[in-house]
Amino acid sequence: MIKGGRQKAEGRGKKLTQNSKLKTQIFEPKIVGFLCNWCSYAGADKAGTSQVHYPPNVNVIKVMCSGRIDPQFVMKAFERGADGVIILACHPGDCHYKEGNYRALQRYRMLLRLLRQFGIEDERCRFDYVSAGESDKFIKIVTEMVKTVKGLGPLM
Numbered sequence: 001m002i003k004g005g006r007q008k009a010e011g012r013g014k015k016l017t018q019n020s021k022l023k024t025q026i027f028e029p030k031i032v033g034f035l036c037n038w039c040s041y042a043g044a045d046k047a048g049t050s051q052v053h054y055p056p057n058v059n060v061i062k063v064m065c066s067g068r069i070d071p072q073f074v075m076k077a078f079e080r081g082a083d084g085v086i087i088l089a090c091h092p093g094d095c096h097y098k099e100g101n102y103r104a105l106q107r108y109r110m111l112l113r114l115l116r117q118f119g120i121e122d123e124r125c126r127f128d129y130v131s132a133g134e135s136d137k138f139i140k141i142v143t144e145m146v147k148t149v150k151g152l153g154p155l156m
Ligand code: FES
Pocket: 036, 037, 038, 039, 064, 065, 066, 067, 089, 090, 094, 095, 096, 097, 098, 100, 101
């Protein structure tokens, strides 16, 4: 009787392990991408028209400048189910509003500290620069981010 119960429990344990492995294998991360209109969005647009395949996991939110990205936007994205966030800006010196990308970088550094307090790993939030002509870089960032977040697993 007890032996049979143990076997059943072991069977259930195996099933749970298999289920969690399966979940990890089929886990497709939800990534929110905040992209500056003038450079990064144009880079993403070019990536879209170049017909190069890359993971379709990023939901793009276009902002006029990365300096417009309030850390609360990122927190809200995580709160609403994002597993990762990317913030893409014009290269230093190229911001159409002069200092927006410098401010965005400063906020990003503060944001990482805040995210750590909520137990959210740094790797789930990435800041980078993508210009209008850097569709390859955009694809690389998205591909890397999806791989990284897949490795971390779902946030919730
Ligand atoms: S306009 Fe692109 S970061 Fe400011």
